[in-house]
Amino acid sequence: MRGLLLCTVLFIHIFVFAQKSETNYWVGKSTGKLPALLYGLGDDRLGGTKMGYIDSNILLLVIDSTKELYTVQLSKYHKAFIEKNYIRQDSVFTVKPFSLTGSFLVKGDSLCDYVSVHMDEHLPYKSWMEIEPSKIMIDIYGVQSNTNWITQLQSVKEIKNVYYNQVEDDVVRITIELKHTQHWGYSLSYIGKNLVLRVKRQPAILDIKKMVIAIDAGHGGNNSGAEGIKRKTSEKEYTLLYAKSLEKNLKKLGVKKVIMTRNTDTSFDIKDRILFLQEQSPDFLISLHFNSSANELVSGVSTYYKHIGFRPLTQALLKRMLELKLSEFGNVGNFNFTLNQPTDFPNALLEIAFLSNADDEKKVIDTKFRQDVSLKVILAIQDWLKQLHN
Numbered sequence: 391m392r393g394l395l396l397c398t399v400l401f402i403h404i405f406v407f408a409q410k411s412e413t414n415y416w417v418g419k420s421t422g423k424l425p426a427l428l429y430g431l432g433d434d435r436l437g438g439t440k441m442g443y444i445d446s447n448i449l450l451l452v453i454d455s456t457k458e459l460y461t462v463q464l465s466k467y468h469k470a471f472i473e474k475n476y477i478r479q480d481s482v483f484t485v486k487p488f489s490l491t492g493s494f495l496v497k498g499d500s501l502c503d504y505v506s507v508h509m510d511e512h513l514p515y516k517s518w519m520e521i522e523p524s525k526i527m528i529d530i531y532g533v534q535s536n537t538n539w540i541t542q543l544q545s546v547k548e549i550k551n552v553y554y555n556q557v558e559d560d561v562v563r564i565t566i567e568l569k570h571t572q573h574w575g576y577s578l579s580y581i582g583k584n585l586v587l588r589v590k591r592q593p594a595i596l597d598i599k600k601m602v603i604a605i606d607a608g609h610g611g612n613n614s615g616a617e618g619i620k621r622k623t624s625e626k627e628y629t630l631l632y633a634k635s636l637e638k639n640l641k642k643l644g645v646k647k648v649i650m651t652r653n654t655d656t657s658f659d660i661k662d663r664i665l666f667l668q669e670q671s672p673d674f675l676i677s678l679h680f681n682s683s684a685n686e687l688v689s690g691v692s693t694y695y696k697h698i699g700f701r702p703l704t705q706a707l708l709k710r711m712l713e714l715k716l717s718e719f720g721n722v723g724n725f726n727f728t729l730n731q732p733t734d735f736p737n738a739l740l741e742i743a744f745l746s747n748a749d750d751e752k753k754v755i756d757t758k759f760r761q762d763v764s765l766k767v768i769l770a771i772q773d774w775l776k777q778l779h780n
């Protein structure tokens with residue numbers, strides 16, 4: 391019994407240790423625009439692999455640092471990394487002997503379903519999607535369960551079941567089973583003493599005309615993107631032309647609402663695009679880009695997703711785009727592109743073709759091809775929605 395207790399409070403001991411010792415351990419809180427926890431020290435063109443975004447004011451125990459990152463201890467056996475500008479030191483944090491989860495409340499309002507988890511502190515978490523059956527999973531770190539009530543109300547429409555497991559001495563794993571195969575998005579944040587999961591529901595009518603569709607024209611302003619091999623035209627100009635063509639065709643079809651991240655050649659920070667889209671809450675997002683490679687023989691179309699629950703739209707897009715006699719570069723998962731990171735709504739990155747390949751570039755500058763791409767994207771959306779009926 392004593393041994394067990396020692397185990398369960400070890401992480402809390404680290405907290406106490408951090409306060410009392412002369413070591414470099416210190417407690418901070420997450421801050422800034424979309425703070426993210428990273429899995430490791432790896433890096434690539436688009437940044438390190440993210441565990442996911444976290445809310446601001448999350449308590450983090452900093453135990454080490456590299457040039458740009460802090461190492462944070464999430465629980466006894468789990469660490470993560472975070473960019474230094476996403477943490478501010480917190481000197482007023484008072485150490486408690488342990489931290490607990492309390493009751494859960496599962497309910498719905500006119501728009502969404504919610505799971506509220508009562509928490510002693512704003513502790514770090516990670517979440518992910520699972521499919522077949524569709525679930526949202528949340529791990530909360532540095533906490534012991536004292537959850538003896540999971541109240542579930544009739545107002546819930548998308549959530550099927552909610553349950554948890556204390557998978558480690560100081561990690562609580564919550565499983566949220568969903569009713570539909572397709573994930574429509576979720577967000578996680580602290581509201582007062584509760585960690586609140588907001589789950590978007592499947593739209594009542596799966597008709598493209600009833601959808602709120604966000605289109606992102608990649609790059610813009612002082613961010614030109616890739617450059618054409620023959621014409622030296624920049625990617626930002628084509629993404630805008632293609633986005634506008636898609637918008638025009640969607641509106642012609644009678645689509646309820648089309649949200650554009652930009653309509654002109656303007657700079658729009660990519661994280662600000664996420665914040666803008668989170669506020670707009672579209673049913674889904676398609677981001678348009680053109681690819682580029684140092685090897686000019688590389689060509690073709692590709693689609694990208696990060697979260698497995700959002701894969702089907704990217705598969706539908708690739709399938710239709712391949713009808714345009716483009717070669718297949720592939721359907722790419724776990725991708726690190728910033729606009730693939732949000733869990734709030736299904737999102738797909740479509741890299742239409744390679745500007746660094748002469749044949750692809752020739753297609754891209756052709757206005758007939760541009761119109762064809764718009765029509766194929768629309769057919770892909772319709773294919774995707776139709777398969778959700780089955």
Ligand SMILES: [Zn+2]
Pocket residue numbers: 608609615616625679680
């Ligand atoms: Zn691009």
